Amino acid sequence: MTIAALITWVITALGGFYMLGTWLSRGGVRSGSSRLPVPVVFGHFALAAIGLVFWIVYAITDRTALAWTAFGLLVPVALLGFVMLARWLPTYRATRTATTTGDAEPAERYFPVPVVLAHGLFAVITVVLVLLTALGIGES
Numbered sequence: 001m002t003i004a005a006l007i008t009w010v011i012t013a014l015g016g017f018y019m020l021g022t023w024l025s026r027g028g029v030r031s032g033s034s035r036l037p038v039p040v041v042f043g044h045f046a047l048a049a050i051g052l053v054f055w056i057v058y059a060i061t062d063r064t065a066l067a068w069t070a071f072g073l074l075v076p077v078a079l080l081g082f083v084m085l086a087r088w089l090p091t092y093r094a095t096r097t098a099t100t101t102g103d104a105e106p107a108e109r110y111f112p113v114p115v116v117l118a119h120g121l122f123a124v125i126t127v128v129l130v131l132l133t134a135l136g137i138g139e140s
Contacts, residue, residue, distance in 0.1 A: 001138040002059050005129035008122050009052055015119035019111050020045060026107035033104040035087045044080035047073050055130065067134040074127050081123060088116070 023041065028034045051073035058066035091106050092113070132138050 001129055001133045005126055005133055006055060006059055008126040008129060009055060012119055012122040012126050013048065013052060015115050015122065016045065016048065018115055019108075019119065022110050023107045026110050027104075028107035034106045034108060035091055036084055036106075036108055037087075040080050040083055044077055044084065047080070048077045051077060064134065064136075067130065071127075071130045071134050074130060078123065078127060081120070085116075085120065 020041070023034070023036065028036065028041070029038055051070045054066050054070040054073065057063075058070060088108050088111065091109050092111075094109075
């Protein structure tokens with residue numbers, strides 16, 4: 001289950017990198033029209049990356065404390081992810097009135113829905129697999 005969690009974590013990270021790249025290239029930091037706070041975006045990214053490093057070290061060393069540390073880091077990552085999802089949904093649902101009024105569109109409007117859904121789905125799977133592994137369930 002350790003490797004399965006690592007694979008789902010990497011897939012989740014790839015979707016996150018894609019969305020972060022889209023957000024940055026569309027001016028998410030600079031535009032002032034983004035509904036996603038910069039500290040939340042980068043906090044989510046940093047904690048997830050640090051957690052992934054802990055998980056990789058756990059996979060190599062099999063030290064239970066590292067698995068629990070990775071899981072502990074996933075909790076705020078998930079909370080920040082839910083904050084961003086809640087702030088992204090109105091942007092997704094909004095009509096494209098910004099183009100007619102001349103207002104700048106938020107950078108997150110350009111997130112492809114399948115990427116957002118896949119990122120969230122794989123994130124949930126990752127959290128469950130990491131928790132089960134830390135509990136010692138499913139390991140032989």
